[in-house]
Amino acid sequence: MNFSAYSIRNPVPAVLLFCLLTLAGLLAFRGNVVQDFPDIELPFVVVNASLPGAAPAQLETEVARKIEDSVATLQGIKNIYTNVLDGEVTLTAEFILEKNISDAVNEVRDAVARVRADLPADLRDPAVTKAATAGRVVLTFVASSDSMDAQEVSWYVDHVVTKRLLTVPGVGAVKRRGGVTREIRVELDADRMAALKVSALDVSRQLRQVQQDAAGGRGDVSGAEQSVRTIATVKTAADIALLDIPLAEGRHVRLNQVAQVSDTVSEPRALALQDGQSVVGFEVFRTKGASEVDVANGARAAIAALQNEQPKIALKQVIDNAQPVEENFAGSMELLYEGAALAVLVVFWFLKDWRATLVAAAALPLSVIPAFLGIKWFGYTINTVTLLSLALVIGVLVDDAIVEIENISRHLVMGKTPFNAAMEAADEIGMAVIATTFALVAVFLPTAFMGGIPGLFFKQFGWTAVLAILASLVVARLLTPMMAAYIMKPHGAQHASAAGHGDGAPDGWIMQRYLTAMQWCLRHRWITAIASICLFIGSLMLVPLLPTGFVPPADRAQTMINLELPPGSTLKETLAVSEAARQAAMQIKGVKSVFSSVGGGSSGDAFAPGAAAEARRAVLTLTTVHRTERKESLQEIESQIRARLSEIPGARFQVGPPDTGVKMQLVLRSDDPAALLSTAKQVERELRTLQGVGNVSSSASLVRPEIIVRPDFARAADLGVTAVSIGETVRVATAGDYDVGLAKLNLAERQVPIRVKLPDSVRADLAQIERLAVPSKNGSVMLGTVASVTMESGPAQIDRLNRSRNVTFDVELGSRQLGEVNTEARALPSLKNLPAAVQIAELGDAQEMQALFANFAIAMAIGVLCIYGVLVLLFHDFMQPATILAALPLSIGGAFVALLITQKALSMPSMIGLIMLMGIVTKNSILLVDYAILARERGVNRFDALVDACHKRSRPILMTTIAMGAGMMPLALGWGADPSFRSPMAVAVIGGLITSTLLSLLVVPAVFTFIDDLANGLARWRPGRTKSSR
DSSP states (O other), X not given: OOHHHHHXXXXXXXXXXXXXXXXXXXXXXXXXXXXXXXXXXXXXXXXXXXXXXXXXXXXXXXXXXXXXXXXXXXXXXXXXXXXXXXXXXXXXXXXXXXXXXXXXHHHHHHHHHHHGGGSXXXXXXXXXXXXXXXXXXXXXXXXXXXSSOHHHHHHHIIIIIHHHHHTSTTEEEEEEEEOOOEEEEEEEXXXXXXXXXXXXXXXXXXXXXXXXXXXXXXXXXXXXXXXXXXXXOOSSHHHHHTOEEEOGGGOEEEHHHHEXXXXXXXXXXXXXXXXXEEEEEEEEEEETTOOHHHXXXXXXXXXXXXXXXXXXXXXXXXXXXXXXXXXXXXXXXXXXXXXXXXXXHHHXXXXXXXXXXXXXXXXXXXXXXXXXXXXXXXXXXXXXXXXXXXXXXXXXXXXXXXXXXXXXXXXXXXXXXXXXXXXXXXXXXXXXXXXXXHHHHXXXXXXXXXXXXXXXXXXXXXXXXXXXXXXXXXXXXXXXXXXXXXXXXXXXXXXXXXXXXXXXXXOOHHHHHHHHHHHXXXXXXXXXXXXXXXXXXXXXXXXXXXXXXXXXXXXXXXXXXXXXXXXTOOHHHHHXXXXXXXXXXXXXXXXXXXXXXXXXXXXXXXXXXXXXXXXXXXXXEEEEOOGGGOSSOHHHHHHHHHHHHTTSOSOEEEESOSSTTSEEEXXXXXXXHHHHHHHHHHHHHHHTTSTTOOOEEEOOOOEEEEEEEEEOHHHHXXXXXXXXXXXHHHHHHHTOSOGGGSEEEEOSSOEEEEEEEOOHHHHTXXXXXXXXXXXXXXXXXXHHHHEEEEEEEEESOEEEETTEEEEEEEEEOXXXXXXXXXXXXXXXXXXHTOOTTEEEEXXXXXXXXXXXXHHHHHXXXXXXXXXXXXXXXXXXXXXXXXXXXTTHHHHHHXXXXXXXXXXXXXXXXXXXXXHHHHHHHHHXXXXXXXXXXXXXXXXXXXXXXXXXXXXXXXXHHHHHHHHHHHHHHHHHHTOSSOHHHHHHXXXXXXXXXXXXXXXXXXXXXXXXXXXXXXXXHHHHHSTTXXXXXX
C-alpha cells in the first residue's frame, strides 16, 4: 500500500495521528525524570563484618577467608573483592550481569549463614546488602553555629535535618560527615582500681547489669491483667555517678569513688571542614529511579524551610552535583534547537522557498517529540545517554524530509501542480527513503544489544536513536508529501530557470564542474578504484598515530585530593596535612572552595568508591570556577595542584575526581604475600619512570605499629587467666567495650551510650598497660604477671581478589591517554618478567576499554551485515547493495584526519561517531544507486543513467550532508553542555561526512559499473539469463 498517496488524498488521519503523537510525546517529556546517567542495577552484593579492635591479619584468617570460601561456591560469581581494615571486613561479590540481584543477595546471605558458626563469637552478624542508593552524592551541605556547640549541631543534623530530608521524594540516604556523638564517659581512677583489685571490665559489665530496663512478666491484680516492668535506669550523668556497683566477693562500690563521670562526646574519629572552618557536613543521596535535579530542588527547599525555623544554625550548600546534570539537560535542549535551526537554514539556502522550508522544518519536532513517548514507554529516563542519542540523530531526522521536499521541488520545476508533484515525487523516492532509514536503524540497533556494563548504557542509546529515526520515516512518508501537496505553490517559468534544476534548466558552475569530474572518474574507473583503495589503506595507517582512550575526563568544575598518611598517624596529624594541602590548593587560580572530610572517608561515585574511613586518610573536594569562566582546563589545574602538593612531606596524594578516564589501574595478585610485596615495590618504582603521568599510588600494605600482648601460658593457667579475659580487659580499659555491649542512658528522643574506660594517659604508657587488673580465680592479677607487652608491627590493610592477596596501582593519567600509558606500563621489565607466583589481574578501565572496543567492532560488523540484508530485501538484488557498502571505507579516513587535527583520542565517543557515520554514508550511496537503477529500468544506458543519477541526486545528498554537519557543529565546537564527551563524537562524524560525501559522489558511480559488470558476467553462467536483472 502506498501510504504517501493515501495521506495526500486523505490528509485528516495523518494530521490527527501526529497531533496525538505530539501531545502524548509532550506529556511523556514532562512526566519523565532528568538524570545524569541511567540507573543500572549491577549484580554487586556487599558483606560487611565488623569486630572492633581486631587487626587486619587476624580478620583475614578468622573471617575473610572463611566467608570467601563459602561465597566462591555460588553459581554465577565473577569476582570476589575483599578489603580488610582495622576491625572491619568488606567483601564485595560481583556476579555475571544476567544474575537477578535479589537472588544474588539471598544466595550470599545463605553462604554467610553456613559459616557463621565458624566465625568469632564476638563478631557482629555480617550484614549482606545491595546498593540502595544510586550514583554519586547529589548535594553536600554544612551546618555551623556561633551559639551552639558541635554536639548540639551534630544532634540537630542527625535528628531534625535527616528526618526532614528523608521525607523529600527521591532522597535515598543522608550521611553525616564530621561532627561528634554524645556519650557518658566513666573515666576510672587506675590507682584506686588497682587498690580495690577491680578491673575496668568488671565495672563496665556490672554497670550494664545494674542500669537497664528489664522485662518483668505479667500481673493479675484486682482481676485485671498488668504487665510488669523493672525500671532501673537513671536520667543524668550525676545520677550514674551515685550508683552503687556490686563487685566480686560480696563487695560493692559507689561509682564516683573510683571514677569521674562526665556527660561529654565520644572520641572524634572524623572531622569535616569547609575552607578551614570546622563544620558538621551532611551528604544527600538519591534512590534508584529518582532525578538528581528533582532531589536537589526538594532538598534545597527543605533546607531553606529548616533555616527559617532554626536561624541559630547556618545551613549552607557547598557541593552541587545536580547542577552539571541540569546544565547538561539545558545544553542538550539548546543543541536540539540550534541543530534544528541550522538544518532549516540549509534547506532555505538551497531551495530559496519559505514554503518548502516550513515543510522541512515541521519534520524535526514531529520526529523528536514522539521519541520521548517511546523513551517513557521503554521505561528509560532523560539522561546523558538518551540526550546524546537525540543530539546525534538531530541532523539525520530532517534528512528524509529534505530528500522528499527536494524531489517534490524538482517535480514542481517541471511544471506539475503541487498535488501531482507530491504524488509522483513521493512514489519515485519512496524506496530510497525507506532504504536509508532502515540502513540507519540497522546501524544503531546492534549497539542496543552490546554485552558487558557498557552494553547496559548503550541499550538506551540504541533504542532512542532507532525510535527517533523511525518517527522521522513516518513523518517523511505521511506528513511531508501531504503538507507539500497543500502548502507549496506551482512554479512559473521564471522559477524554473532560477531553480536551475529542472529538465532543461541551466546548471550552476559548481554542478557543471562536478559532472565533468564525475564523468572523468567514470571513464577512468580503474584509476578511481586504485586511488580509493590507496586512500583507504592510508586512513588505516593513521590509526597508530591516534591516541586511544576509554572515556574523556569530564569537566564538572570539581576535583578531589585523596591523601593518606603512614599507618599509625593520628587524626590530629591528618588534619594538619589536609590543612596544608587545602592552603596549597587555594593558592591556585580557579579553585573556589574546599570541603575536607578528614578520617571520615568519602562516598564518591557508585562505580569508584572513595577512600575508606580511617584516621590517617582524608578527602578534599575542590570546587573550581565554571569551565566557561577560566582559560585553564581541569587537567591543567590538577597538574598545578600536584606540583604544589609534592612540596608537602609525609603523605601520599592522589588528585582527580572519582570518574572514569582520569587514572589507569593495574592489579597484581598472588597467594604468596612476600613475593607479591617485593614485586609490587619494584613495579611501583618503574611506574614512576613513565613520562607525563601524575602520581603513582600502590595499595601494597604499609606496616603499622601495634602493641602486642603475649600471655605466658603456664603462669596464666596457674592463675586461672584466659586469653579472652586478657583481650577483653585490655580492650575495655583502653577503648571501652563494644558499642553493642555498652550500658545506655535513656533520654526522650535517643539513647546515649555509657563508656567505661581508663584515662587516655594509660594508652600512652606500656608500663601502665602492664599494671591493668585481669580477672583470675583469686580475684584479679596484674597483666604484667601473666603476659608480656611489646611494640611490634603488622599490615595496616589487606586487599584480596578472588581469594588471593592483591595490590592495586593507581596511575594518574594527567594529560595522557589511557591506551598509550597502559601499553608503556605493560612493557616495563618488572611486569614482563613477573615471578611465577604473581599474576596480573585483568581489571580496571584499560580492560573495560579493550572489551568496549571489541564490542563496538562486533556491533559495527553486525551493523554492516544488517545494512546489506536490508538493502538486499529492498532492491531484490544481491549485487548492487555491495556498491552502496563500498562508500563505507571512504568515510573512515576523514574521521581519523579530523580526530588527528583536533587532537582527540580514539575513545568511546569517537567510536559512537564512527557507527553513526556508517549509516549516513550508506544513505548517500542509496540515493545515487536507487536513481541509477530506476533510470536503467526506463531503458537508459548505464553511463547516462549514472550521470543522470548524479545530476538529480547530488543536490539532496549535499543538502542532507550540510544539514547533518550544521546540526553537529554546535557539538563539535563545544557549545552548551560539557563538551568532553560530545565533541570527539561530532568531530569524527563531521570529518567522515565531508570526505565520504565528496568521494561517494565520485567513487560510487565507478564502483557501480564494476559490480554491474560482475553481475552480467555471472548472469552469462546461469542458464536462461543473458543480462543482469537490473
